[in-house]
Amino acid sequence: MALASLFQCLGTFLVMFWSVSWSPVHSASAPENEVTLRPNAWLSEGKITTMTLPKGRTRRLYFTLRKAPAMSVTVSPCDSPIEWSLSARTLKDKPLKSQQWSSKKSMPEMWWRGPGNEEKIHTFSGSAVDNYSSPAYPRASIYILRLHSKQQSSRATVYLHQGPGPSGAFPLIPADPRVHTLGVGMTSVTLSWAPSASLASPAQDKYDYCVLVNSERNFHSLCAAQKNAREERDKSREKTEKKRRVTAWPILKEWWWEQWEVDLEKQTPTSNGDLQCVCEGTESVCTVSELLPDTQYYFDVFVRDRLNGTSMAYEGTAAWTHGEAGPSITTLREGELRWVTFYDGGPRSEKFFSFRPHGSQQNGLLTAQNCGGGSKVQITVSSKGRVLTTEAVGKDMVQIWLHGSQVYLIHLEREGTAMSKSSTTALPGVLKTSVKMQTSSAYHRKGVPSLPSTLQVKSFNRLRGCDSVTLAWMGTEERSLYCVYRRKLRSRHGEDALDASCLGPESRSDTERVLCKYFQELNPRRAVTTAVIGSLEAGTTYVFDVYLMRRWGIPVKYASKIVKTRKEC
Structure with missing residues (x-):
């Protein structure tokens, strides 16, 4: 008890002593909770x-x-x-x-x-x-x-x-601080800039230029470029560290990691990733090489004082390297029917087209059909460098739905030549393959139009007369127009030519068209329609062609049907 009283008295005495000694100094200018600045x-x-x-x-x-x-x-x-x-x-x-x-x-x-x-x-x-x-x-x-x-x-x-005059701690920038582009190639860019007055001073040996190139942005200081390079290097180390953790070779992975660290230390601080910097020389003209074609790059020039560790930046510039010589691209018009032909000029051949659908929906339909030849044709549709779809164009019609882009690049490529007697003896310049193609804007559609389940046309022998025949074919669940064309078969040798799948209604005479009708059936299994073709000559052989006429895409041709009217009725 006595000890506690003694400590209490001692504490009271110390408080009174410090308050008397220091209060005159701190009362107006220095509160007790303030600390000294750095x-x-x-x-x-x-x-x-x-x-x-x-x-x-x-x-x-x-x-x-x-x-x-x-x-x-x-x-x-x-x-x-x-x-x-x-x-x-x-x-x-x-x-x-x-x-x-x-x-x-x-x-x-x-x-x-x-x-x-x-x-x-x-x-x-x-x-x-x-x-x-x-x-x-x-x-x-x-x-x-x-x-x-x-x-x-x-x-x-x-x-x-x-004191008056320049300090000399920072290099001098000329009155024209811009970096100029003298020449641009596919993989190189030549730059020039006005020389710094510091390189004309007596202490010119301590100055040099740093030329920086990257594909992201211009940098206002060498310090910012170095920090960006360190961040990229750290990201690269993190990725490598993650790969190292899952390495299946526990004995070799540590050795490989140590070797990677040694190689990294040998690099300059600004040579990581796509950030490249060269700090040497006093020439004010520089050619940066080993660039990628058709790529935008940013160029910065810094004049550096190596002794003081300071630098000053010129006004950077940007340049887009030239792309490789690309193929010619043909623009397809709305609803244009185009025949694409490939001639014998080598094992591979290709053609490029572009199409821009009309309307705010940006919907379109591309239809293509191989119209003969011994080669396969592959069609690839892309937009903004991204491949959307790839289809092989054969005997059957190909329908490609275009949706979601403003412009489409259509690439047709002949894959090879079929090994046949006719193809091996063909002379250069002879037509090898032909493709029929059309592009149309499908304003309010939500997908590709439906096609008939079969393209065969059937005739009924019991309904065949001396001046008329009855035909039947499969339709679709969509309301469509079907047109029938007729033609006399004058020789059996022309039968194959008349059965060409690419022979469209645009190549037929109006006098050959005998019937057009609309048809629709919601049940695809029951979508069968018939037509009676009259005004025929007795005992005559006719070739009948049925076309599915469409608002979008190439008309669909059914297989040709040969029918001979009765000679006696």
Whole structure:
């Protein structure tokens, strides 16, 4: 009990002692909960200072001038835009020496919080290097430099120079800071820029140019480019680490990983991924090679001071390398019927077409049919470099539904030549394969039109007369128009030619058309329609062709039917 009373008395005595000793100093200027600012709050003259800028926080640097007639402040952001300002503060009274040594506040804070006037003399916002040069502010007691990063945590370098003229810490950029493109090829681009005045100085040996090329964007500083390269390298390491974890060779994987680390250290910090940088030489003309054809690249040029570790950026440029010589592309018109022919000119042949459907729905239908020849034809439809579908075009009609794109690229390719006697003895230039193709805009359709289950035409012997015959064929569940054409068969040798599947109604005479009718049956199994063809001659052989006339696509031709009328009735 006595011991507790003793400690209580001792604590009361210490509180009274400290309050009497320190209260005169802290009562007005230094609350007990304030702490000293960082030691680097003073900005040193003639020294490059690197500042870390946390997102959303303002960092302050203070400096005074030693009777210098002029000054310059250079701020170089690294990888993101920042805001910085320079203010001149005039104090009525300087802080007392007793306050400077006894207060928990740092010297800049004592000057900043004292009574006086503050005037902002310069502001800047952006990601480029900015320099402020001016005669010394006549009434300034202390200068305050504020730096702020809104988007993300970043870094910036600050340099203070006291006195007139350039500081010499940063390389000089010419009056024309642009990077010009002299020539563009398929895999190379030639650049030029105005020389920097720093390379004409006596200390020109410490300067060189860095040329940076990448396919993402231009960089405002060499620091930003190096940070981007490190991030890409870290991502590559993470991917490699994941692959290493699932490696099936537990003995070899550690050795392989160590070798990969050694190889990576040999690379330059900015040679990772598609980011390529060359820092050597003092020539102001450079040719960047080993690029990809038909690709956009961004080019940056930096003049670098190797001794000080500083650099200045030119205004970058961009160029698109030339593409490889591509094939000619033919535009298909709405509903245009086109015959695509391949001649004997080698083992492979190809043709390109483009089609743009009409209407806001952007729906279309592509129909194609192989019309003879010993070669197979493959049709590929793509849009914006993405293959949508690939179909082999044979005897049967091919229907390809086009939906969801504004423009389609249609590629027809002959795969090879059939090994037959006629094909092996064919002379160069002889027609080998022909494809019939049409493209149409299908405004309100939701898919490809239905086709008959069979394309055979049937005739009824009991219904065959001297001047008429009865035909039947399968239709579809969609309402469609069917037209029948007739023609006398004058010789048996022409039978095969008349049965050509690609012989369309556009090649037939109007006098041959004998009947057109609409038909629809919702049940596909019962979709059978018939037609009686009259006004025929007795004992005569006729070839009858039925066509399914469609609003979209090529008309569908049924197999030709040969019927001979009765000679006597």
